[in-house]
Amino acid sequence: MKLLLISNSTMAGQPYLQYPLPNIKAFLGSGVKKVLFFPFAAVTFSYDEYEEKVQKKFAEIGIEVESIHHSKNFKKSINEAEAFVVGGGNTFRLLKVIQQNDLIETLRFRVLDGTPFVGWSAGSNVACPTICTTNDMPVTEPDSFSAFNLVRFQINPHYMDANPDGHAGETREERILEFLEMDPDVYVVGLREGCMIRIEDATISLIGDRTMRIFKKGKAPREVGTKDDLDFLFD
Template sequence: MVRLLLISNSTNAGEAYLEHPKEEIAKFLGDIKKVLFIPWAAVTFSYDEYEQKVQTRFSEFGVEVDSIHHHRNAKLAVQEAEAIVVGGGNTFKLLKTIQQTDIIEAVRNKVLSGTPYIGWSAGSNVACPTICTTNDMPITEPDSFSAFSLVRFQINPHYLDANPDGHAGETREERIMEFLEMDPNVYVVGLREGTMLKLEDVEFNLIGPKPARIFKKGQAPREVYPGDDLDFLFE
């Protein structure tokens, strides 16, 4: 049984860090009291600082955060993890470090065997087949764009409908349409801020106050709402 909680963003405007998803995270973890945290998307602050930032929030529901950067054997840490949590930041740096430590298959096998996985922003991107629908700048170069492939679709976190006055560049929707020209057989979920996807007990749900926007080559973009059937994303 695969268990995933894929969150668009860590922080809503005007809220504290991990405020909006904290109740869902606590409920999702249940009786688990220790998680393995992957902080490698951090760029402008240290892994220790990132671990502490997440620990401050997770302490509210009695969960210890153990960052993988403390472990000399990353694969063993993954194999022994009760749950895996992947934080946001720069997706290219995150994936490059994941590849350098050679834990792609270890994480994939662990999660597909039932270990809970939580990711936000970049952490949701790497749950997909590739990171090609991230919003981040390629500040470093991974070996490939291939990620954990825990789901069959792509996620675009922080999805925005906005087309600001005076902006003549591509909208987010147009960027996704470009991606689909190159990879026409995959769905892309535009996951708006404050929302998340949860797969648990063979039930797949959108959670949050906003709909998600679904893209597929040859189909008009459409909105799906909490409670709608999302099983088509696994086709």
């Protein structure tokens, strides 16, 4: 498999997709000229607008973006795609549309067969077994929480260590620990903003200048960095 799972699309004070763009270019390589884009996480703006926004950035690295929503045959488009890009937004909306069009197994087979997959935010969540570690509000109801199951671990994108000042609700860590009470056999990766996970040739690595926080039922949460062995996430 070739996966690039990105926490967030935009860093504060930077243009859209600016920080991950060099990594996306390096990941896709010179062989990919066009990507099939999944805009289904968009809620307050149109799929056309989302496609245009992503195309504007990808044009900087010489890659054409074609949104799947234009296709008359979604499965055929997936089977013919050079690479997949799944944008962020609302994870529940994204998964619902994917499930309604019966795309889980078709795309999963292509990715397991080596077709590159890039996802950010909600797009990284749907690479996991489920979307249960998303931060999003369930604005719509998918058929189930089961997603592409491309990795064995769960990702919590945009992970932050503390609640904002004056907020007395649960921390992100507390919410993840609640999830692990219900699903104790899985690792959860708290992927901080500005970071991404790259999986290729049976190796997994963290990219970014921050550590990620690893959670597992019965173990103390721990920090891992770019130089640490992450093979345990394949277990």
